[in-house]
Amino acid sequence: MTHMHVAGSIHADTIAPGPQWLRLPEDVNALLPALWSATVERGPDGVLAVGGLPVTDIAARCGTPVYVLDEVDFHQRARGFVEAFAGWDVYYAGKSFLTTAVAGWAVADGLFVDCSTGGELTVALRGGVPGERIGLHGNNKSEAEIAMALDAGVGRIIVDSFDEIRRIGRLAADRDVRARVMVRVTTGVEAHTHEYIATAHEDQKFGFSIASGQAKEALRACEADPHLDLIGIHSHIGSQIFETYGFEVAARRIMMLHAEVAREFDRELPEMDLGGGFGIAYTSLDQPETPERLAAALRAIVEEQAHDLSVQVPRMSIEPGRAIVGPTTMALYRVGTVKQVVLDGGATRTYISVDGGMSDNIRPALYGAEYSATLAGRASSAGAVLSRIVGKHCEGGDILVRDEFMPADIAPGDLVAVPGSGAYSRAMASNYNMVPRPPVVAVRDGVLHTLVRRETIDDLLALDLGYDPVP
Numbered sequence: 001m002t003h004m005h006v007a008g009s010i011h012a013d014t015i016a017p018g019p020q021w022l023r024l025p026e027d028v029n030a031l032l033p034a035l036w037s038a039t040v041e042r043g044p045d046g047v048l049a050v051g052g053l054p055v056t057d058i059a060a061r062c063g064t065p066v067y068v069l070d071e072v073d074f075h076q077r078a079r080g081f082v083e084a085f086a087g088w089d090v091y092y093a094g095k096s097f098l099t100t101a102v103a104g105w106a107v108a109d110g111l112f113v114d115c116s117t118g119g120e121l122t123v124a125l126r127g128g129v130p131g132e133r134i135g136l137h138g139n140n141k142s143e144a145e146i147a148m149a150l151d152a153g154v155g156r157i158i159v160d161s162f163d164e165i166r167r168i169g170r171l172a173a174d175r176d177v178r179a180r181v182m183v184r185v186t187t188g189v190e191a192h193t194h195e196y197i198a199t200a201h202e203d204q205k206f207g208f209s210i211a212s213g214q215a216k217e218a219l220r221a222c223e224a225d226p227h228l229d230l231i232g233i234h235s236h237i238g239s240q241i242f243e244t245y246g247f248e249v250a251a252r253r254i255m256m257l258h259a260e261v262a263r264e265f266d267r268e269l270p271e272m273d274l275g276g277g278f279g280i281a282y283t284s285l286d287q288p289e290t291p292e293r294l295a296a297a298l299r300a301i302v303e304e305q306a307h308d309l310s311v312q313v314p315r316m317s318i319e320p321g322r323a324i325v326g327p328t329t330m331a332l333y334r335v336g337t338v339k340q341v342v343l344d345g346g347a348t349r350t351y352i353s354v355d356g357g358m359s360d361n362i363r364p365a366l367y368g369a370e371y372s373a374t375l376a377g378r379a380s381s382a383g384a385v386l387s388r389i390v391g392k393h394c395e396g397g398d399i400l401v402r403d404e405f406m407p408a409d410i411a412p413g414d415l416v417a418v419p420g421s422g423a424y425s426r427a428m429a430s431n432y433n434m435v436p437r438p439p440v441v442a443v444r445d446g447v448l449h450t451l452v453r454r455e456t457i458d459d460l461l462a463l464d465l466g467y468d469p470v471p
């Protein structure tokens with residue numbers, strides 16, 4: 001689970017067989033503000049609106065499924081991080097969701113951009129991000145990707161293996177440049193999140209471990225290469241994390257490493273990155289930290305450690321993706337079928353099938369991620385029934401929202417909105433079952449723009465070459 005649902009006191013109205021944390025809502029039409037982007041509201045006619053546009057209009061113009069990004073909310077969150085972390089650099093983690101327009105907004109809002117492949121790097125550059133404001137990650141960067149980064153003059157390449165240190169050194173030498181590099185370390189922090197998105201424990205593919213001494217070896221290898229300009233240490237402990245404690249432990253450990261190498265190299269590395277991973281609210285139980293509180297906690301640790309270890313505070317940076325773009329976007333689906341399924345013990349669960357699914361949001365299937373949903377195209381006065389919102393794919397695990405109370409009169413043709421769908425949804429979409437991927441549209445002050453158009457079956461067929469001889 002990406003977040004644990006603790007069983008609290010069970011409300012008298014809790015309906016079996018739902019999870020104990022899910023309570024019968026007093027008003028099934030109510031919106032929990034923490035889950036929705038800034039401009040979302042339910043109009044007097046009961047229709048959900050975002051950026052001043054009713055979702056019924058958006059669905060009529062764009063079709064469904066569609067991802068609807070609230071532009072005002074994006075800028076508020078981006079600037080919120082920049083302001084809270086003033087004096088630190090905030091890299092937007094492009095893997096969460098990146099298009100040329102989003103890259104442009106990131107720059108306008110004062111963000112740097114973190115890319116993890118040549119593809120993301122290309123989008124960032126096309127979107128107008130200056131090379132020096134880009135960081136390149138990846139545990140297996142190709143020569144072509146490293147070359148592209150060097151030619152674009154990226155501000156930092158975050159190195160992840162000894163092979164790569166040699167490779168970057170060679171490619172930089174070929175170009176007679178010095179590559180600015182950071183060393184990604186694993187701090188041994190066990191982040192409380194799904195195993196697949198925790199990245200600072202020892203037994204996984206990212207980084208050099210501090211405990212084994214490999215991190216220091218990697219720092220030495222970079223320092224010794226005249227074509228590498230070692231600028232600092234990088235740590236990323238995982239994603240969708242709520243407790244600041246993990247970040248604090250990681251920050252302490254890398255400050256200690258920073259101070260040790262300062263003594264050994266007789267110079268203090270000028271920069272340090274604490275990564276991203278700040279959690280957002282997907283359900284009513286999630287209580288994310290504000291950027292202000294995160295900033296205060298991290299600043300305090302770094303300053304205290306710098307003081308205790310008698311080093312300067314380096315130029316600091318972080319890399320949030322989900323916390324900036326996740327809450328900006330709702331996924332809008334249309335209901336196709338509604339089915340009552342009788343469970344052991346006689347209770348029923350309503351299965352609501354929509355026109356998307358695991359091909360546009362793999363997170364529930366991959367991480368057991370929980371989401372919320374609401375009836376979006378109208379309000380309902382019917383009672384609430386425990387429901388499961390599922391997709392249209394040939395998989396039993398094709399679940400979008402495992403447990404949610406939806407109005408009992410939900411019917412084919414209704415619109416359903418899923419908040420918190422901006423990060424790692426469209427970005428991780430696939431074409432499973434030959435389903436074309438949905439568009440992403442941005443809305444602001446009643447005006448819609450397409451960021452990514454809807455894929456068509458012709459786009460998919462363009463890749464199908466029949467039986468074409470390989471030259």
Ligand SMILES: Cc1ncc(COP(=O)(O)O)c(C=O)c1O
Pocket residue numbers: 093096114137236238239240275276277278319320321322323423
């Ligand atoms: C190195 C690195 N930085 C930043 C991020 C962004 O994480 P999040 O979107 O959870 O903030 C990730 C993804 O987990 C990552 O691997």
Ligand SMILES: N[C@@H](CCCC[NH3+])C(=O)O
Pocket residue numbers: 095197239240363423424
């Ligand atoms: N894709 C993950 C985030 C981690 C990936 C980035 N290292 C998710 O959806 O939660």
